[in-house]
Every structure is written in structure tokens, then in C-alpha cells.
Amino acid sequence: MTVTTPQPRIAIPAPTASARPRAKSTAEDAGWLELTEAVREAGQYPTRAEAERVTRIVLSALGGHVTGDERVALAQALPREAGRVIASQIPATHPLTAREFVESVATRIEGSTPATARWDVSSVLSTLSDRIGEPLTTRVLTQLPAGYALLFGRADLAATA
Secondary structure, eight states: OOOOOOOOOOOOOOOOOOHHHHHHHHHHHHHHHHHHHHHHHHHTOSSHHHHHHHHHHHHHHHHTTOOHHHHHHHHHHSOHHHHHHHHTSOOOSSOOOHHHHHHHHHHHSTTOOHHHHHHHHHHHHHHHHHHHOHHHHHHHHHHSOTTHHHHTTSOOOOOOO
16 A cells, blocks of 8 residues: 655745836836826816827827828837827828818717817827927828828918918
């Protein structure tokens, strides 16, 4: 007869996230929170949740209209979450005028009018422009039809001959 003695069980701890990835995730979250807080202040939204909702909608709409290197640069210049929203959009088949762009955003925001949608778009895009800087804003604007500069908080001056 063979006798076996029970061996003590060794508890193997569950894998935990290392401090480094957690810190990166926290930093990424902080960037998104800073962006949406800046939009909240610019648009005078009562809550950060409302500013976040508007930010996602506007970035989603913009993502389909910026392509190529500018789209990549824009996504990289923004917090990871904002970059994902931009990069996940299918490129538009035809460019929208600034007015059509605002109207398309109005259809995505419940209870929105063209006037309130313009406010929302300008709040997000002017904050975006401040965050990504003058050179990248200029590159993005060169891809878009005339009229978008005002939405980014810039003068839309026509070149004189």
C-alpha cells in the first residue's frame, strides 16, 4: 500500500498590472480629461460628461474628413482616446462645406439646431487647434474646404491678388 501525504497548496497570486502600464493608462486618461475639460470651459457646458459627448461627436465627424499624413499626425497629437475617435472613421466620399459639416453634426446631437451645433463644433475645434498647435492646424485646414478656419477659431481670410 502506498501512502501519500497531501502537499500544501501554494497560492499563486493573480497577475496584476505592473505600475508602468497603469501609469501610462492614467496619463492617457489625464490627457483625455484635460481635453474634455478644456472643451467644457470653451463651450460653457454644465458637465464634463456633456463636453465629452460633444467632443466625441465632433471628433468623429472630423475624422472622416481629414486623411493621409494629416490624419495620422492629428491622431498622434491628441490624447489616445481622441486619436482613436479620429482614426476609427471611414474617410468621407466627398468633402463637406463648413456649413454642411455643422449641419451633419447637428443631426448627431439630439435636440441640436444649426446654431447650437456651430457652437459645439467651434468649442471642440478651437480647443483642438490650441492643443495641436498652429502648424498642424494649418495642415489640417489645407485639406478642408474653405470656411473651416472660423470653426477652428481662426480668421478665414481670402488671399488678395
